[in-house]
Amino acid sequence: MPEQTPEANLNEAIAAIDLGSNSFHLIVARVIDGHLQIIDRMKEMVRLGEGLTADKHLMPHVAERALECLRRYAQRLRPLPAENIRVVGTNTMRQIHPDDNFHGLAEKALLHPIEIIAGREEARLIYLGVAHGLAAGDEMRLVVDIGGGSTELITGQGYQSHERESLHMGCVSISRRFFTDGKITAQAMRDAELACSLEIRPVRYEFRDGDWTRAIGSSGSIKSIGNVVLQQGWSETGIYRESLERLKRTLIEAGSIHKLDLKGLSEERKPVFAGGLAVLSAIFDQIGIEHMEVSSEALREGLIYDMVGRNQQEDARERTLKTLMRRYDVDQEQVDRVETTALALLEQAKRAWNLQEPRHTAMLSWSAKVHEMGLTVSHSQFQKHGAYLLEKSDLSGFSLQEQKVLAALVRGHRRKFPTTIFEALPRDVVSCTKQLCILLRLSVLTHRARSTVAKPVPRLEVEDHKISLVFPEEWIAHHPLTHKELEQEADYLKSSGYLLRFS
Numbered sequence: 136m137p138e139q140t141p142e143a144n145l146n147e148a149i150a151a152i153d154l155g156s157n158s159f160h161l162i163v164a165r166v167i168d169g170h171l172q173i174i175d176r177m178k179e180m181v182r183l184g185e186g187l188t189a190d191k192h193l194m195p196h197v198a199e200r201a202l203e204c205l206r207r208y209a210q211r212l213r214p215l216p217a218e219n220i221r222v223v224g225t226n227t228m229r230q231i232h233p234d235d236n237f238h239g240l241a242e243k244a245l246l247h248p249i250e251i252i253a254g255r256e257e258a259r260l261i262y263l264g265v266a267h268g269l270a271a272g273d274e275m276r277l278v279v280d281i282g283g284g285s286t287e288l289i290t291g292q293g294y295q296s297h298e299r300e301s302l303h304m305g306c307v308s309i310s311r312r313f314f315t316d317g318k319i320t321a322q323a324m325r326d327a328e329l330a331c332s333l334e335i336r337p338v339r340y341e342f343r344d345g346d347w348t349r350a351i352g353s354s355g356s357i358k359s360i361g362n363v364v365l366q367q368g369w370s371e372t373g374i375y376r377e378s379l380e381r382l383k384r385t386l387i388e389a390g391s392i393h394k395l396d397l398k399g400l401s402e403e404r405k406p407v408f409a410g411g412l413a414v415l416s417a418i419f420d421q422i423g424i425e426h427m428e429v430s431s432e433a434l435r436e437g438l439i440y441d442m443v444g445r446n447q448q449e450d451a452r453e454r455t456l457k458t459l460m461r462r463y464d465v466d467q468e469q470v471d472r473v474e475t476t477a478l479a480l481l482e483q484a485k486r487a488w489n490l491q492e493p494r495h496t497a498m499l500s501w502s503a504k505v506h507e508m509g510l511t512v513s514h515s516q517f518q519k520h521g522a523y524l525l526e527k528s529d530l531s532g533f534s535l536q537e538q539k540v541l542a543a544l545v546r547g548h549r550r551k552f553p554t555t556i557f558e559a560l561p562r563d564v565v566s567c568t569k570q571l572c573i574l575l576r577l578s579v580l581t582h583r584a585r586s587t588v589a590k591p592v593p594r595l596e597v598e599d600h601k602i603s604l605v606f607p608e609e610w611i612a613h614h615p616l617t618h619k620e621l622e623q624e625a626d627y628l629k630s631s632g633y634l635l636r637f638s
Contacts, residue, residue, distance in 0.1 A: 148174060149219040150212055151438035154249065156184035156227040156283025157307050157407060158355060161208050162435045166443055171436065177211065179204045180403045183227045184283040184307035191232040198237055205244040212247065221438050224251045226284035226305065250534035254301020257434060258287040259451070259531050262296040264437030265353050265430045277347040280433060281356040281414050283307035283407070288338065290345050298345065300338045304331050306356045310410030317392035319409050324387060327410065331417035343422045350424045353433040356411030359404045361429035366399035374427045379416050386412065451532030456504050463508035469585055474503035476592055477578035483595040488570045499571045502544035506579065522546030536561065540568055547572040548579050552631045573602065573633065580620055604637040611638065
């Protein structure tokens with residue numbers, strides 16, 4: 136089961152780690168009167184992205200370099216409570232072949248769960264971090280973040296992002312593709328910019344014609360470019376189009392990253408600098424940017440503020456589910472009934488089934504809220520339609536694993552128990568997801584009539600794969616349809632090794 140809602144203790148320090156394609160970042164902060172006070176920062180340029188082969192396997196020496204970094208980070212995290220830590224993996228972590236088991240090895244090295252997040256969720260968190268670093272204002276903003284393997288474009292106002300896109304281009308991937316061995320030519324730069332422009336084109340007008348008035352860049356490539364043009368005296372504030380053009384000419388004249396002699400450019404940034412510059416130059420051109428401010432905040436600060444928001448009833452996941460329920464016209468009264476009974480059953484089963492963490496309660500509650508959303512498509516096999524919509528939608532606030540678990544619960548809430556769906560989940564969440572699904576199924580079955588008349592919550596006893604359901608005396612006798620449905624449910628569960636008895 137993915138880490139979901141254990142609330143951070145805001146009286147203690149909280150930490151966030153961003154496992155990017157180029158660098159791993161860790162920040163430790165305290166929240167004072169709603170503002171972050173950073174008390175520690177760590178950054179290591181691991182270059183995970185450059186270790187990814189054509190068939191998406193991670194080169195052993197790069198994997199070991201990353202794991203060594205995570206072992207060091209684990210020492211720094213050791214004094215903090217687990218609920219005060221959040222770790223996310225982005226583009227390269229999304230791509231690594233499952234057979235490498237790098238995700239599991241990384242969690243073992245760090246001694247903490249790692250969430251793999253989708254590109255648009257990454258974009259939401261980036262905007263959240265950047266927005267908190269800006270002075271309050273109502274203007275519409277464009278935020279650009281160039282990572283090692285992806286680039287995020289976001290528009291937003293205040294702390295709320297609007298349009299969010301994640302493009303498959305970054306400083307590492309573009310440098311590897313066009314600036315082999317560090318060589319920089321005018322043709323290579325043109326080719327790189329053209330490739331980036333083609334990537335931007337499908338979303339070009341979405342951002343070019345937006346009503347944003349401020350462009351803000353974040354993360355390593357943009358911060359590095361901003362630092363260079365400032366120290367070279369080519370810009371007094373931020374990055375201007377003219378300063379980008381001058382920087383490009385300087386790189387082409389040098390002919391190689393090894394010959395670059397630019398104030399403000401670190402040695403560790405040099406290997407991916409040309410790729411980052413090509414990406415930013417294409418963005419300026421395609422979206423029509425003349426000037427860009429540079430932010431010191433990014434994804435990791437967004438993670439911290441997202442954790443704080445979850446403590447203050449501002450959980451993005453709850454907002455996402457409410458939006459889904461409205462969009463798919465979910466029967467609020469029915470799902471409320473199902474949710475109430477499901478949580479009452481969980482209360483009885485949680486000790487025996489070891490479902491005592493807040494994340495278990497949250498996932499059961501969420502699945503109950505959206506289990507009927509597939510009805511909008513068709514009543515026939517609506518559990519499959521709902522699962523598909525959940526798995527393929529952009530669910531703000533959810534990690535990819537949370538999204539898969541939620542989809543599996545909705546897929547399994549009726550008819551045949553889909554054992555193969557559950558077995559396809561990560562091993563450490565298979566058992567608890569099956570158990571939560573059984574509780575959801577029993578609640579849905581209890582409320583199948585959709586009656587507003589209160590139903591009794593049966594007494595539930597569980598032990599391993601044995602389930603005993605006891606209704607009030609004579610209740611089953613007076614509800615023959617429920618009796619028949621429970622018999623059928625017992626057959627469904629038997630196929631997955633669970634024994635259901637009821638009376």
